[in-house]
Amino acid sequence: MATEMVTGALVSAFVERTIDTLASRFVDIFRGRKHNKKQLSDLKMKLLAIDVVAFDAEQKQFTNPRVRDWLLRAKDAVLDAEDLLDEIECELPKSQVEAESQSAAKKVWNSVRSFVGFFENKIDSRMEQVIENLEHIATQSDLLGLKKGSGVGVGSGSGNLKHLRSLDLSYTRIENLPDSMALLYKLQILKLNNCERLKELPSCLLQLNKLCFLELLNTKVKNVHILGNLKNLQVLMNLFCVDIHEELSIQQLGQINIHGSLTISGLQNIENPSHASQACLENKPHLVELVLDWNWSNNSFADSSDSSSVIENLQPSKHLKKLSIRSHVGEQFPNWLLNNSLPNLVSLVLELCYSCKRLPPLGLLPFLKDLKIKSLYGIVSIDADFHGSNSSSFKSLETLHFSDMGEWEKWEWKAVTDAFPRLQHLYIHHCPKLKGQLPELLVPLENLHIEDCKELEAFAPRAVDLKLEYCEKVLFDWATVKSLKLAGYNIEASFMEMVTDIVPHNSIQHLQINDFDHHPCPNVSDFVSLWTFPLHFFPTLRTLTLLRLNNLQKISQNHIHNHLEDLTICCCPKIESISENWDMLKSLFIQDCPRLEPFTEGGLPSNLKKMTLSKCSTLVDSLKGALGDNPSLKILCVDRLDDECFPREDLLPLSLTDLAIYNFPNLEKLDFRLLNQLSSLKRLTLVNCPKLLPLPDEVFLNQYQILF
Incomplete structure (x- = not known):
């Protein structure tokens, strides 16, 4: 057995010695000869390939008798080659002239070529094994070839595979990588993204000295610590789950050169907080996005002191740009966030940190653009x-988002001057106890959304896009x-009060009013006065949406509206009429407005291109006279009719390109005689009929497409 062990080492030792000799002494023989330089380069690559085979054989000689026999046969070739190499080295000092140098070079070349020839068939044979393994993987994964960019296709032959530099096995059902991958000694890029069945990486990857880029996105590989032995390797791995049963756990990340983004979940499984420091996140300058996540379950024991120690030991590099902290149970955030140790941070999310009682001085972060604070129930005041x-x-800062802050009562900001000079988007959602004033901003916001803040009685910052939902006490500047x-709830009454005091506003282009009508008394709306929406108060309005306004009776204007393009009226049971003076209207949606007067002859806007009528049987009946020869209507959607046959005679204009029929419970027949008269019709959609x-076969040969 000892002899057999030495044999493998003898092969490797001879290869190393030959390469060293080529580099230190024989190179002089080839100097100045381009052809010979290329031969020398090729020879080095062959010797490196031999070294890989020899190393692999040394590892397998104890379990594979065929490998052991092969090594014994290789022994004689090694000894003969070494004798000749010694003889040549002795003759080299005597080679003072060109002819002698050429003779020495020839001897070197022939001896090493003889040795290489012994191995070449073995190398090709091993390469074919790699091909077979990859072909098996591809077959099992329903692949026809390797991924784009791999540089070679499955079955392309060993000649190309030897030079493979990029291999993409992403989205395959691979469970194990073959050990023979070690022979892909030129491989530089390996992608294993979304390989859900892959649980471990083979140790043979450590032999791929040229491997410089490995992608492990969305995988569940456990033994990533072995990658730390490849010093030049860049790793993309967006998820690492801390397992309480793993010996190495969080420490596995220590020596890995991680690039891009990483989520570390299961931090509650770290039993010894000092282990977190061994992840060495502070020494990973290329890790630019980080998520720290504790997955507390109902049965988990949340120790706030341990959580605080763990997060303190997970300090990221100062180069970090995006950070999220989820479900941290400590009473305060780590010192490295308090002390402004992340100067390059541009995005920060603090979420579900229930016990945290105060926020860090985040206003000091010079490049912070996006800040989201969600479900921090320990926060009562922001000072x-x-x-x-x-x-x-x-x-x-450009975007600030507060949401689900159930105990937040006050935002103290008056002691701060010139805050938020670049803020564009402010969202405050589900903060039911918030009272007092909101910050005054010098520059109007692009977006201000305040939702479910019932106690908030304040004047809203100026904004271009303003949404106020379930916060009736908030006032705003129309300008x-x-x-x-x-x-x-009851927003209709609030709006009625507003319109009695306002004067025409030239700024508003889009307006939506939505009343959810949850009155304590079901019939209270019957005592509210009917009112008319004054469209002329909004001369620049382009889109108008009116939803669930129980007392709206009319939409009127004193002159032709030249800007309104889109009108939606839904669930307004008392509306009776809408003005006809809107020639620019292009889209009309009407649903469940039973009192609305039928369209008059020629009463539809001349530029109307799309119309939807839902639960409006009377309006559908009036279309015949109203449409006339209207050439502009292209899209018509009809919803919730009781017709048994559709369409009706002379109902649809010839200009239609799209017709949609939704929710016709009694529809039994389509009149294709009338449909076929619509020469421009391209698409017919049928839903829930x-x-x-069943439609006759010849229908599907018509010029329009039928969608179900």
Whole structure:
């Protein structure tokens, strides 16, 4: 057995010696000869391939008798080659002339070629094994070839595979990588993304000295620690789950050169907080996005002191750009967040940290653009400490999002000047106890959304796009608003009060009013006065949406409206009429408005291109006279009719390109004689027509497409 062990080492030793000799002494023989330089380069690559085979054989000689026999046969070739190599080295000092040098070079070349020839068939044979393994993987994964960019296809032959530099096995059902991959000694890029069945990486990867880029996105590989032995390897792995049963756990990340983004979940499984420091996140400058996640279950024991120690030991590199902290149960955030140790941070999410009682001085982060704070129920007040200073606070912040802050009562900001100079988007959602004032901003916001803040009685910052939902006490300035959405309980009454005091506004282009009508008394709306929507108050309005307004009776205007393009009226049971003076209207949606007067002859806007009528049988009946020869209507959607046959005679204009029929419970037949008269029709959509008889085959040969 000892002899057999030496044999493998003898092969490797001879290869190493030959390469060293080529580099240190024989190179002089080939100097100045381009042809010979190329031969020398090729020879080195062959010798390196031999070294890989020899190393692999040394490892397998004890379990594979055929490998052991092969090594014994290789012994004689090694000894003969070494004798000749010694003889040549002795003759080299005597080679003073060109002819002698050429003779020495010839001897070197012939001896090493003889040795290489012994191995070449073995190398090709081993390469074919790699091909077979990859072909098996591809077959099992329903692949026809390797991924694009791999540089070679399955079955392309060993000649190409030897030079393979990029291999993509992503989205395959691979469970194990073959050990023979070690022979892909030129491989530089390996992609194993979304290989859900792959649980471990083979140790043979450590032999791929040229491997410089490995992708492990969305995998569940456990033994990633072995990658730390490849010093030049860049690793993309977006998920690491800390397992309480693993010996190495979080320490596995220590020596890995991680690039891009990483989520570390299961941090509650770290039993010894000092192990977190061995992840060495602070020494990973190419890790630019990080998520720290504790997955507390109902049976988990949440130790706030351990959680605080763990997160303290997970300090990222100062180069980090995006950070999320989820379900941290400590009473405060780590010192490295308090002490402004992340100067390059541009995005921060603090979520589900129930026990945290105060926020870090985030206003000091110079490049922070996006800040989201969600479900921090320990926060009662946000004070000046949050801003960090009385000037230049949040100087780069563009988006600020507060949501589900159930105990938050007050935002103290008056001691801070010149805060939020670049803020564009402010969202405050589900903060039911919030009272007091909101910050005054010098520059109007692009978006301000306030939702479910019933106690908030404040004046909203100026905004271009304003949404106020379930916060009826919030006031706003009409002057800067271009898009306005008002929604909530009894919002109709609030809007009625507004329109009695306002004067025409030239800024608003989009308006939506949505009343959810949850009155304590079911019939209270019967005592509210009927009212008319004054369209002329909004001369620049382009889109108008009116939803669930129980007392709206009319939409009127004093002159032709030249801007309105889109009108939606839904569930307004008392509306009776809408003005006809809107020639620019292009889209009309009407649903469940039973009192609305039928269209008059020629009463539809001349530029109308799309119309939807839902639960409006009377309006559908009036289309015949109203449409006339209207050449502009292209799309018609009809919803919830009781017709048994559709369409009706002379109902549809010839200009239609799209016709959609939804929710016709009694429809049994389509009149294709009338449909075929629509020469421009390209698409017919049928949805939820349970009684419709099967369509004849010749229908599908028509010029329009039928969708179900």
